Amino acid sequence: MAITSKTNSTPKELIPAGNYVARCFQMIEIGTLKQEYMGEVKLQYKVRLGWELPTELRVVKEERGEEPMVISRTYTLSLHEKANLRKDLESWRGKAFTEDEAKNFDITKLLGVPCMLSILHKPSKDGTKVYERISSVSPLMKGYEAPKAINSIIKLEFDNWNQDVFEKLPDFIQNDIKSTPEYQKMKEPNNTYIGEHIPDAEVVDDGLPF
DSSP states (O other), X not given: OXXXXXXXXXXXXXXXXXXXXXXXXXXXXXXXXXXXXXXXXEEEEEEEXXXXXXXXXXXSSGGGOEEEEEEEEEEESOOOTTXXXXXXXXXXXXXXXXXXXXXXXXXXXXXXXXXXXXXXXXXXXXXXXXXEEEEXXXXXXXXXXXXXXXXXXXXXXXXXXXXXXHHTSOHHXXXXXXXXXXXXXXXXTTOTTTTOSOTTOEXXXXXXXX
């Protein structure tokens, strides 16, 4: 599993900007996070999708040999017509969702599915760092066959919890998950007060930017 060590201080190598064949191998259910947008507090349900790039192999640890570079994106779990997740999925499949399809789409179906990713580099606001970002997701070129999957499928769901998967996630993702009422409810099922710590917030499905 190609996840950068949490204790390694070596800067992560950026994926060069460009277009890549990729395959979705990771789906992490994060849960409901407190978000502030334009001064308004909201609760948004988040998921994280990860892709491997089978043509971009690197040796991170000698004992593991070559591994594909990976990239992830966190989405609000919304297929509202303005939601980023819906935009990327419609671009990926090359076809718009009907409203019935959008209501019933299971994102775990994305696991193992290949695509093309366009990756760009974006500087931080203070200009001290550069980050890699997914700018678009699209279907494979017609007649092109993606290389076979390299990483095993990684899936974390509250309804089918896997502690081993959770413990291998980077600290910042673990901390986000731990802060959610879904995680707290799973750990303390008899606590009826969980999730009531933001009384003025409202759970929304509005497709606001991440």
